[in-house]
Amino acid sequence: MECQLVPSLLSADFYRLEEELAAVERAGVTHLHLDVMDGQFVQNISYGPGVIAKLRPHTDLFFDTHLMVREPSYLFPAFQKAGCQLLTVHWEAVTHLHRAIQEIHALGMKAGVALNPATPASVLESILPDLDLVLVMSVNPGFGGQSFITTMLPKIRLVKAMIEASGRPIILEADGGINLDNVDEVLEAGCDWVVAGSAVFGKDTEKAARAFQEHLGK
Numbered sequence: 758m759e760c761q762l763v764p765s766l767l768s769a770d771f772y773r774l775e776e777e778l779a780a781v782e783r784a785g786v787t788h789l790h791l792d793v794m795d796g797q798f799v800q801n802i803s804y805g806p807g808v809i810a811k812l813r814p815h816t817d818l819f820f821d822t823h824l825m826v827r828e829p830s831y832l833f834p835a836f837q838k839a840g841c842q843l844l845t846v847h848w849e850a851v852t853h854l855h856r857a858i859q860e861i862h863a864l865g866m867k868a869g870v871a872l873n874p875a876t877p878a879s880v881l882e883s884i885l886p887d888l889d890l891v892l893v894m895s896v897n898p899g900f901g902g903q904s905f906i907t908t909m910l911p912k913i914r915l916v917k918a919m920i921e922a923s924g925r926p927i928i929l930e931a932d933g934g935i936n937l938d939n940v941d942e943v944l945e946a947g948c949d950w951v952v953a954g955s956a957v958f959g960k961d962t963e964k965a966a967r968a969f970q971e972h973l974g975k
Contacts, residue, residue: 758926760973761950763821764966765932767792767803768954777962778816784966785975789818790932790952791841798827798850799899806835813840821950823871823932825898826850830857837864845869845892845930848880858887869930873897874906878915885923890950891916895943896933905934910946917947940972 766789769777778789791809796802809820822841826832827850836844844861848870851857861868869890870881874897881891893913896903913931920927931943932952943951951973957965 758928758949760944760948761788762786762957762966762969762973763788763790763930763950763952764957765790765792765952765954768958769962770958774812775815777958778812778818780962781957781966782816782818784963785970786966787819788821788950789816790954791820791822793822793824793826794899795826795829798847799825801899806832806839806841809836809841810839819843821845821930823892823952824850828852830860833857833860833864833866837866841866843867843869843890845871845890847871847873847898848876848884849873854884855887858884862887869928871898871932872912874909874912878912878919881916881919885919885927886925888927890928890930891920892930892932893948894933895931895935898933903934905936905939910942913943913946913948937968937972940969944972 764781792803794801794803820841821843823845844866846857858868867889871892873894895905895909917929928949930950931948935951935953936956
């Protein structure tokens, strides 16, 4: 499976959003991570489907949408209408997880499940056959700019082994504190997609994105 850099829009300069997206696209990035926060499952509030819908006509980037939202099923149609191609929900935030995954698929989107750092990989056993993606959080969700929790590397390896044993082409993604100093370790642990926010968006977004792309062999 081809590795992907998935820059997190949360760290972009929203005053210069058009320029920021153009910069990552010039670097050859094809995917964008959209962090949706509700102020309940996590403390912060970010943006919702209305903002995403405004972006969709202006970019061909794949919208990898991470819902840090408690019981988000009622929002699924709005995200589908906004142009999201993949929705990831948190194992810790959804009571009826199989139903939520089925609802995402019924709307024509890919479905993923995210695990907080303290949530063991074993909770995936019953849901893994239904997933398109597993997101291992390498920081506690809700805030950008946090440091990578190094004990998540064994967890990433364990999830990778579970995916390989399933025989299904499930994407393994990591999110939180990933930068040029640790991205190689994350890739070696088995990740297919790496999310990076403040390590990409900044003074020279295009240069930072290109540096990541080089690590991915692009």
